[in-house]
Amino acid sequence: MVLQKGSALSFVILLGVVSLCADATYEGARSLTGVYLGVLGASGTVVGLVAGLGEFIGYGLRLVVGYVSDRTRAYWRITTLGYAINTIAVPLMALAHRWEVLASLMIAERTGKAIRTPPRDVLLSYGASQVGRGFGFGLHEAMDQIGAVAGPLIVAGVFALTQHYQSSFAVLALPAVIGLIVLLIAQQRYPEPREFETVLPDLNTKRLPRLFWIYLLAVACLGAGYVDFPLIAFHLQQGESLQTGQIPLLYAFGMGVDAVAALLFGYLLDHIGIMALILAVLLSVGFAPLVFLSSAVIWGMVLWGIGMGAQESIVRAIVANLVPPERRGSAYGIFSTGYGLAWFLGSLLMGVLYDHSLGLLVLASVVLQLLGLPLLWWIKQGMRHPA
Known part of the structure; x- marks a missing residue:
């Protein structure tokens, strides 16, 4: 029996609440991990390597998780396992007194996210099929980023009161x-979300369509050109332009922009298609010059938040529009692996360039993001003429 649209919206909102709490947990931690790595003696290259390696391991694992999800259809159980790992890893950061230990826990947190994300996105795609995929994924990302704002604010408040990194990490056990x-x-309430899917695309389920692979290459360019916040935080600390307690507030601001952008571009995706992502890239490509080469850090974080909002919402929604439900878990796993590899290589490159030349870092960031635009336009034309 097909469930009603209202139930689908309730399901999307429940998943959004879960992600809100999860983001409050790990984004709260990430707002300080870059700074804390520096305090514990890590270099800029190490910060870039740890951030990138965590993403790479996490995204690489999604390839296996996505395949297993499709084979077993155990979407709920696998999603729960991933969230449980996060629940444990982040509060344990309060016990880290060496950068190697902190780095290991950062990677463990990324691993938990890797396990939960492909099956969670499949579950979300089912509910979003009735409310509009752009809106559904955009709403989920907006709620996600409410947590991403709340987490850094909590961390900033605790750090301001205690001046202790350990207390700032420990308090995150509550939202987890x-x-x-x-x-x-x-x-328990929605044991079979697959029933939300009312219209199945007429696609060959034996292999993933060509447009999916072109899309993966395009988004890989975007991911490689983006700078993760731990390196931005490291830069701001080294330049002493902000006090340590202000950096989580800046991150919270970026996450707030992310939430608004996710809703806006999710709405645009349902109305103008992939042009919404092209527009987001054109807006966000200028974040690196503003963050690293000017005093307009706030405006740089506005553009950074726009790009993150698009990459965390409509980028995933478009995948669901390109592949059939029977291959969606595998598609999300493959997609996440390719994107994660690009993010890892890009983060490593940005960390190395940071230690040598801020100008080269900015140039690499801008060029890599712009390389994705012709591919996105190609996909736009292909979706219009899908022969």
């Missing part, structure tokens, strides 16, 4: 546990 509880409630 709440999120896991809501996830279990959602699983």
Whole structure:
């Protein structure tokens, strides 16, 4: 029996609450991990390597997780396992007194996210099929970023009161546990979300379509050209342009822009298609010059947040529009692996360039992002004429 649109929206909102709590947990931690790595003696290259390696391992694991999800259809159980790992890894950062230990926990947190993301995105795609995929994924990302704003604010408040990194990480156990509880409630209330899918695309389910692979290459260019916030935080600390306690606030601001951008571009995706992503790239490509080469850091973070909002919402929604439901878990796994590899190589490159030349870092960031635009235009034409 096909479930009603209202139930689908409730399902999307429940998943959004789970992600809100999860983001409050790990984004709160990430707002300080770059700074804390520097305090514990890590260099800019190490910060870039750790950030990139965590993403690469996490995204690479999604290839296996996506395949297993499709084979077993155990989307709920695998999603729960991933969130449970996050629940454990982040609070343990309070016990890290060496950068190697902190780096290991950062990678563990990324691993938990890798395990939960492909099956979670499949579940979300089912509910979003009834409310509009752009809107559904955009709403989910907006709620996601409410947590991403709240987490750094909590961390900033605790750090301001205690001046202790350990207390700032330990307080994040609360949203982690709440999120896991809501996830279990959602699983009990909607045990078969596949019933939300009412219209199945007429695609060959034996292989992924060519446009999917072109799209993966395009988004890989975008990911390689983006700078993760730990390196931005490291830069701001080294330049002493902001006090340590202000950096989480800046991150919270970027996440707030991310939330608004996700809703806006999600709406645009449902109305103008992939042009919404092209527009987001054109806006966000200028973040690196503003963050690294000027005093207009706030405006740089506005553009950075726009790009992140698009990459975390409509980028995933477009995948669901390109592949059939039976291959969606594998598609998300493959997509995440390719994107993660590009993010890792890009993060490593940005870390190395940071230690040598800010100008070259900015140039690499801008050029790599612009390389994705012709491919996105190609996909736009292909989706219009899908022969």
